[in-house]
Amino acid sequence: MIMYSSTRGGGEKINAAKAVIKGIAEDKGLFVPDRIPVLEQPLEALCGKTYQEIAEKVIGAFFQDYTGEEIHDCVIHAYDDKFSAEEIVPMAKIGGGQPVYFLELYHGKTAAFKDMALSILPYLLTTAMKKEKEDKQIAILTATSGDTGKAALEGFADVPQTQIIVFFPQDGVSEVQKRQMITQTGKNTHVFAIRGNFDDAQTGVKNIFADREFAQDLEEKGYKLSSANSINIGRLIPQVAYYVYAYVKLLEVGEIQPGEQINVTVPTGNFGNILAAYYAREMGLPIKTFICASNENKVLTDFIRTGKYDIHRDFHLTNSPSMDILISSNLERLLYHLSGEDGKAVRGFMKALEREKAYEISPEMRDNMKVFYGGFADQGETLKVIGQVYDKYGYLMDTHTGVGYSVYQKYVQETGDKTKTVIASTASPYKFASAVAQAIELDQELDDFRYVESLRDETGVEIPQGLRDLQRKPVLHNQVIDVSDMKRQVWNCLK
Numbered sequence: 001m002i003m004y005s006s007t008r009g010g011g012e013k014i015n016a017a018k019a020v021i022k023g024i025a026e027d028k029g030l031f032v033p034d035r036i037p038v039l040e041q042p043l044e045a046l047c048g049k050t051y052q053e054i055a056e057k058v059i060g061a062f063f064q065d066y067t068g069e070e071i072h073d074c075v076i077h078a079y080d081d082k083f084s085a086e087e088i089v090p091m092a093k094i095g096g097g098q099p100v101y102f103l104e105l106y107h108g109k110t111a112a113f114k115d116m117a118l119s120i121l122p123y124l125l126t127t128a129m130k131k132e133k134e135d136k137q138i139a140i141l142t143a144t145s146g147d148t149g150k151a152a153l154e155g156f157a158d159v160p161q162t163q164i165i166v167f168f169p170q171d172g173v174s175e176v177q178k179r180q181m182i183t184q185t186g187k188n189t190h191v192f193a194i195r196g197n198f199d200d201a202q203t204g205v206k207n208i209f210a211d212r213e214f215a216q217d218l219e220e221k222g223y224k225l226s227s228a229n230s231i232n233i234g235r236l237i238p239q240v241a242y243y244v245y246a247y248v249k250l251l252e253v254g255e256i257q258p259g260e261q262i263n264v265t266v267p268t269g270n271f272g273n274i275l276a277a278y279y280a281r282e283m284g285l286p287i288k289t290f291i292c293a294s295n296e297n298k299v300l301t302d303f304i305r306t307g308k309y310d311i312h313r314d315f316h317l318t319n320s321p322s323m324d325i326l327i328s329s330n331l332e333r334l335l336y337h338l339s340g341e342d343g344k345a346v347r348g349f350m351k352a353l354e355r356e357k358a359y360e361i362s363p364e365m366r367d368n369m370k371v372f373y374g375g376f377a378d379q380g381e382t383l384k385v386i387g388q389v390y391d392k393y394g395y396l397m398d399t400h401t402g403v404g405y406s407v408y409q410k411y412v413q414e415t416g417d418k419t420k421t422v423i424a425s426t427a428s429p430y431k432f433a434s435a436v437a438q439a440i441e442l443d444q445e446l447d448d449f450r451y452v453e454s455l456r457d458e459t460g461v462e463i464p465q466g467l468r469d470l471q472r473k474p475v476l477h478n479q480v481i482d483v484s485d486m487k488r489q490v491w492n493c494l495k
């Protein structure tokens with residue numbers, strides 16, 4: 001059976017259910033599977049299967065301590081008519097000679113790809129709690145750069161035996177994102193704006209997780225902490241499924257031949273989405289290159305090009321705020337795999353990052369990283385491609401997907417590679433309405449909410465259900481706090 005252990009080498013191996021409940025390992029490492037399962041059947045054999053059927057196979061292959069029936073139940077409850085597209089993740093093709101395929105991951109409740117994992121995580125978690133006979137309440141702490149927070153709140157709202165606490169950077173999210181979070185209903189939901197950026201929020205949450213004494217006090221109160229961030233393996237694994245699904249769909253319609261390699265482009269922040277693609281490749285999906293796209297916070301571009309991860313740099317607030325991140329948590333999992341599962345080495349890198357704000361990997365590890373291409377697009381380039389693609393093909397992208405497309409173009413220019421490419425389309429354009437409206441040169445409006453309407457009038461693209469009438473919903477969470485106050489607020493939330 002596949003077991004899970006810390007990227008930093010500490011602690012014992014545990015089953016998937018326990019890893020999902022814990023969220024993060026005691027030595028602050030992330031849980032990783034001790035081997036990556038290989039797909040049992042050839043990919044052609046999956047042609048004709050639904051998203052749910054493929055998700056069941058992929059998630060079941062990793063989470064072997066769950067029964068087939070348990071995984072099936074989790075999947076069918078997660079991927080149902082909450083999604084506005086029957087296929088769950090539709091694909092859009094643009095271009096002739098060298099087409100690209102946008103894998104639209106944003107048709108869930110909150111209009112961002114985070115719904116793909118956060119629709120199922122509550123089911124995986126509550127199932128795990130039953131299996132492990134966990135009688136405590138689980139308090140889920142989440143730091144968000146905008147999209148995870150809302151998706152986690154929607155996923156966990158009023159789920160029995162859970163509390164969900166979200167921290168977002170006060171000035172680091174779009175107006176639509178903020179309004180989505182502060183209007184959240186549900187008795188177990190708690191939302192705080194923090195004075196700081198996303199990294200401050202994420203570090204604050206990680207420090208709370210590492211505080212043993214606090215954990216003890218909470219246990220006495222009847223609570224255990226867990227995470228809905230992509231540090232939780234229960235978030236990462238469901239994301240592997242859509243890459244397998246995308247490949248199978250391309251096979252099914254004859255866009256690719258059996259065995260043909262594809263490239264995958266992923267607009268990247270915390271490195272979760274692209275790592276899921278890497279896991280898909282390890283399972284047997286023929287992926288040639290991972291195109292890792294960043295915005296001006298291009299720490300990953302530099303890392304992939306030089307082998308040095310260095311956060312001595314300014315933090316930029318950009319028009320793709322969900323990628324405004326300097327410390328990409330899931331890179332730790334990649335380091336673990338690239339180093340030949342060397343927990344001690346990973347612990348060293350993470351210590352150096354904490355102390356010296358930088359680390360450098362070995363030539364061997366760089367060699368293993370050659371399947372990754374790193375590039376970035378600035379805000380102007382992002383707006384430009386959104387405008388171009390809309391003018392030329394009538395296809396509307398959000399700013400994050402725009403970063404992905406721009407970097408994809410640079411990659412093709414640099415390498416001449418003609419491999420067919422899937423671009424992860426991570427959010428609805430309506431979530432970043434003012435920037436998208438600017439990109440396609442609409443008139444100025446007063447706020448994001450009016451841009452949502454003018455975008456609809458111009459493009460005819462339907463406004464996602466969850467974004468309609470947002471400005472009229474009552475604000476239910478209005479606290480703004482200091483990072484140093486996060487722990488106390490967690491304590492106060494948990495009665």
Ligand SMILES: *Cc1c(COP(=O)(O)O)cnc(C)c1O
Nearest residue numbers: 147269270271272273322426427
């Ligand atoms: C979270 C997010 C990303 C970055 O994904 P990671 O898994 O953190 O790399 C990109 N785009 C959007 C819209 C997001 O919400």
